Amino acid sequence: MEPVTVIGLGLMGKALAEAFREAGHPTTAWNRTAGKAVYQVASVSEAVSASQLVIACLTTYEATMSALAPADLSGRTLITLNTGDPAGQCH
Numbered sequence: 029m030e031p032v033t034v035i036g037l038g039l040m041g042k043a044l045a046e047a048f049r050e051a052g053h054p055t056t057a058w059n060r061t062a063g064k065a066v067y068q069v070a071s072v073s074e075a076v077s078a079s080q081l082v083i084a085c086l087t088t089y090e091a092t093m094s095a096l097a098p099a100d101l102s103g104r105t106l107i108t109l110n111t112g113d114p115a116g117q118c119h
């Protein structure tokens with residue numbers, strides 16, 4: 029099974045991460061606030077490096093880019109599920 033990283037363990041992110049785990053994907057997660065899940069790692073860089081597929085489920089595009097800034101996304105597939113509009117996300 030493909031490893032998956034989930035960034036953000038709010039209502040949506042935690043549900044996504046649990047669904048991936050229940051489906052058998054090795055799942056790594058990171059959340060700004062610690063303690064949302066036992067499989068949460070300490071840094072966003074560690075979380076991103078764990079999987080080729082990274083799914084971010086934060087509030088806004090700006091929050092997503094800010095949270096991911098320390099991580100090296102090269103070679104990763106990033107899917108963002110934040111709220112926004114096309115104009116605000118074409119950077």
Ligand SMILES: NC(=O)c1ccc[n+]([C@@H]2O[C@H](COP(=O)([O-])OP(=O)(O)OC[C@H]3O[C@@H](n4cnc5c(N)ncnc54)[C@H](OP(=O)(O)O)[C@@H]3O)[C@@H](O)[C@H]2O)c1
Binds near residue numbers: 039060061085086109
């Ligand atoms: N819940 C729903 O039914 C639903 C339905 C459709 C769409 N959505 C959309 O899905 C997205 C996530 O929704 P949600 O319900 O999971 O939201 P939520 O429960 O409020 O969780 C928000 C998440 O974003 C993180 N976050 C916010 N600002 C951040 C920042 N500056 N840096 C790092 N992390 C930050 C929070 O981290 P902390 O824990 O550290 O605060 C938390 O993990 C939103 O865009 C929402 O509009 C949600």
